[in-house]
Amino acid sequence: MARAAVQRRLTWQPATVAQVRTETESARSIVLDVPGWPGHVTGQHVDVRLTAEDGYAAQRSYSVASAPELDRLELTVQRVPDGEVSPYLADVAEAGDQLEIRGPVGGYFTWRPEAVEPVLLVAGGSGIVPLMSMIRGRAAANSRVPFRLVYSARTPDDVIYAQELSRRVRDDRGLDVAFAYTRGTPAGWPRPPGRLDAALLAEVGWPADFIPAVYICGPTGFVEAAANLLVAQGHEPQRIKTERFGPTGDREAAA
Amino acid sequence: MAIVTRGFTGRGRRDVNLPPGQYLTEDFPVLSAGPTPRPNLDKWQFTVTSETGQRFGWTWPELRALPSETVTVDLHCVTRWSKLGTHWEGVSVDTLLADVDTAADFAMVHAYGGYTTNLPLADLLDGQAWVAYRYDGEELDPEHGGPARLLVPHLYLWKSAKWVRGIELMHEDSPGFWESAGYHNYGDPWREQRYSGD
Numbered sequence: 001m002a003r004a005a006v007q008r009r010l011t012w013q014p015a016t017v018a019q020v021r022t023e024t025e026s027a028r029s030i031v032l033d034v035p036g037w038p039g040h041v042t043g044q045h046v047d048v049r050l051t052a053e054d055g056y057a058a059q060r061s062y063s064v065a066s067a068p069e070l071d072r073l074e075l076t077v078q079r080v081p082d083g084e085v086s087p088y089l090a091d092v093a094e095a096g097d098q099l100e101i102r103g104p105v106g107g108y109f110t111w112r113p114e115a116v117e118p119v120l121l122v123a124g125g126s127g128i129v130p131l132m133s134m135i136r137g138r139a140a141a142n143s144r145v146p147f148r149l150v151y152s153a154r155t156p157d158d159v160i161y162a163q164e165l166s167r168r169v170r171d172d173r174g175l176d177v178a179f180a181y182t183r184g185t186p187a188g189w190p191r192p193p194g195r196l197d198a199a200l201l202a203e204v205g206w207p208a209d210f211i212p213a214v215y216i217c218g219p220t221g222f223v224e225a226a227a228n229l230l231v232a233q234g235h236e237p238q239r240i241k242t243e244r245f246g247p248t249g250d251r252e253a254a255a
Numbered sequence: 256m257a258i259v260t261r262g263f264t265g266r267g268r269r270d271v272n273l274p275p276g277q278y279l280t281e282d283f284p285v286l287s288a289g290p291t292p293r294p295n296l297d298k299w300q301f302t303v304t305s306e307t308g309q310r311f312g313w314t315w316p317e318l319r320a321l322p323s324e325t326v327t328v329d330l331h332c333v334t335r336w337s338k339l340g341t342h343w344e345g346v347s348v349d350t351l352l353a354d355v356d357t358a359a360d361f362a363m364v365h366a367y368g369g370y371t372t373n374l375p376l377a378d379l380l381d382g383q384a385w386v387a388y389r390y391d392g393e394e395l396d397p398e399h400g401g402p403a404r405l406l407v408p409h410l411y412l413w414k415s416a417k418w419v420r421g422i423e424l425m426h427e428d429s430p431g432f433w434e435s436a437g438y439h440n441y442g443d444p445w446r447e448q449r450y451s452g453d
Contacts, residue, residue, distance in 0.1 A: 009451075050263040052260070057265075060335060061335070088260070093262070098258045098260060100257065108288055108432075230290070231290050237368060238289070
């Protein structure tokens with residue numbers, strides 16, 4: 001999508017909801033028609049602006065979930081309990097509704113199909129979204145670069161894109177996926193539920209001497225922990241790109 | 256004329272004066288592009304380099320021995336959260352530049368981990384910027400930029416480089432990390448300068 005790389009002024013563009021799809025109990029995917037949309041680089045995000053009838057407006061950023069495409073994109077939004085924009089997108093929006101977007105934004109947490117090094121993706125919860133865009137973009141570009149996804153979710157029911165991921169593991173050559181569950185596992189799962197730790201990352205991740213490009217996305221605590229574990233395992237900090245969301249929660253634990 | 260989104264009512268109308276597009280948070284979210292660097296305090300150094308190559312350096316004990324200020328400031332992150340009335344302690348950049356003879360108009364701020372951000376030198380002077388090492392009465396956490404971060408609260412928070420290690424003075428402006436990746440060169444939250452071209 002060469003047009004996306006051109007530096008240009010980002011203006012608000014009207015977008016129409018084409019379709020909504022329930023992903024999990026708390027997350028939905030929203031397909032948007034955006035005439036003139038230039039496509040994006042996988043990993044980038046867009047700003048969404050909602051305006052109420054009295055003119056009150058709120059805006060937030062969301063990662064693009066789809067592979068790059070002209071005139072259309074897909075977001076996946078997880079409801080934040082006391083959020084303002086996410087409950088609308090996760091519960092209220094329906095086909096035909098209009099909103100505004102601008103973007104694509106972000107030139108760092110990105111993967112381009114020209115890249116040749118192996119890629120390690122580490123997702124926590126809805127941090128899967130920009131990484132899924134990379135997985136979809138890789139397939140759309142017929143890239144054979146080895147991709148490994150380590151996806152930490154609370155329970156199997158909280159896994160977004162579960163069916164598509166299992167289909168892609170079968171069909172997309174060079175892609176494999178390892179799940180880690182923090183609260184509840186499927187029956188017969190070999191590990192008890194728990195946070196991503198050094199042993200699991202060593203088992204299902206990639207060794208540092210593979211020199212993968214690493215992308216980590218998720219809540220701050222998850223990203224902080226995963227990045228520290230990978231650095232401790234010898235991965236170059238410069239090769240680890242992170243995207244964090246949500247509050248830190250606990251300042252003491254962080255020190 | 257903005258498009259009205261059916262079914263969106265908004266959670267609440269603004270009760271405080273925030274820059275456009277921002278919302279209020281009580282949390283202190285983190286935004287970093289990579290792993291959190293943990294520089295060794297025994298080797299830590301803060302360096303000011305003038306446009307002629309003159310260098311001024313402080314070790315960690317030397318920085319902590321400089322006169323400090325406590326400030327209460329509002330923070331505005333380009334990801335849209337604003338946090339009001341945050342308490343910091345650190346050394347004013349005026350103090351660090353007091354003996355530096357310079358005709359430079361711009362500065363590049365460098366951080367451990369390789370992060371950079373650029374701004375006009377004038378925005379670092381006259382009580383507008385600090386090298387801060389305490390937050391809310393405690394030593395600054397690594398994930399919030401400890402041991403020391405720049406604090407330039409009148410600009411979006413990406414200008415307040417975490418894990419700061421130096422200021423390079425320059426005649427010519429040059430984009431830093433996010434400024435090269437589509438974000439605004441100056442970043443004034445009150446003019447909503449989020450992205451290049453805003």
